[in-house]
């Protein structure tokens with residue numbers, strides 16, 4: 001089962017945890033200056049090792065547009081990877097939630113994405129594959145800079161952590177801004193995840209520091225996430241009396257919209273599912289599960305929606321037909 | 337906010353490829369969005385990527401969250417490009433500034449000053465005060481260090497053997513050093 005269909009740890013606050021490592025092979029220029037033949041050679045050599053370890057290759061020239069973007073919506077790849085002009089390939093090990101983008105900005109970008117908060121497992125899954133590759137390839141490395149990358153932002157350990165957080169109570173209390181200022185002083189960055197819809201109350205926390213051992217970074221990052229989880233929960237407990245009643249009313253109304261709407265845009269879905277999500281964690285809503293909302297967060301994105309429904313490849317889908325399809329899909333999943 | 341296509345009408349944020357913040361908002365007025373959809377240039381989910389119009393495909397390449405604001409000033413070519421090109425990949429400083437991507441491993445030697453200034457500001461801060469990478473090295477590097485260490489020990493022994501005129505030992509040591517260096521070069 002894909003990561004977004006599995007209940008995660010601390011899922012009342014944390015939606016997902018992703019750990020990614022960037023590595024390059026020393027003998028080749030970085031992808032910006034790489035020729036097609038060398039790119040193919042890298043893909044074949046690295047890909048061969050990955051295939052021997054449960055990964056499957058995805059060739060973007062062989063899958064539909066919707067399927068390609070669906071992989072991005074599921075967060076296995078970045079959307080820009082699809083239109084990369086150099087030969088490139090995705091290797092996916094879906095049962096282990098591992099994926100590797102070969103020849104994107106770096107030769108290798110290996111990642112694990114897990115539901116909820118699970119940084120230990122995500123990082124060790126990635127490190128295991130990285131060690132295996134390390135024993136077979138000569139990684140670009142320098143004592144001063146650490147692992148050498150095409151994008152200097154990853155220099156050092158090449159590690160990139162991102163955690164999606166659901167912080168409605170901290171936002172209600174106007175704590176997001178001071179929190180993000182504090183985090184930025186600690187070498188982390190907290191930003192709204194859906195820039196067009198702050199109503200989703202979903203934020204992304206990433207690391208900016210890459211010059212420390214991975215174990216130390218994981219420990220430091222985990223401690224910070226724990227603190228954020230605690231303060232979000234503390235703020236939720238502050239919701240009482242009249243305010244509680246108003247939020248309960250909004251949550252049940254939102255559940256009604258998700259269950260009965262005939263048209264549902266993605267930003268509407270974000271808004272209403274956020275209210276339902278909060279309602280579940282405050283005990284107001286009991287017939288919807290948090291993990292279902294996380295699944296829908298991915299599955300009702302347009303490409304995934306189209307790829308799973310019929311008529312997947314029709315090019316001129318109007319937005320109304322997508323909204324219709326989304327509404328009926330959400331309805332179906334909620335009643336199932 | 338104005339539509340990024342016609343630059344006249346008020347835009348709604350039409351669709352955002354917002355997966356881990358890597359491609360961001362995409363502002364179109366409803367009419368432009370509709371006409372593009374009719375012509376097949378725009379699919380709801382791939383607006384940012386498959387749009388054929390140049391205005392539409394010009395999505396800024398995003399840096400990892402939070403780094404962009406810090407890294408821009410250091411990368412902008414304040415000092416004029418000296419014209420030096422990396423012998424490894426042929427890239428110059430102005431191209432690096434523009435794409436914010438380095439071409440190859442050797443670039444880090446050629447443009448060490450410029451790049452290390454940028455790196456200090458970006459990712460080598462708060463936690464590691466040393467301003468030098470203090471994380472885990474790759475296995476190949478650990479092996480290399482051990483190998484270099486062994487070779488230098490053997491060289492010491494060789495010098496001693498030469499001084500004590502133990503020619504038989506000299507020959508064995510020379511062979512061992514040569515073998516190790518050969519193995520090293522292959523790796």
Ligand SMILES: [Zn+2]
Pocket residue numbers: 339340341342343344345364365366367368369
């Ligand atoms: Zn317009």
Ligand SMILES: [Zn+2]
Pocket residue numbers: 422423424425426427439440441442443444
């Ligand atoms: Zn170079």
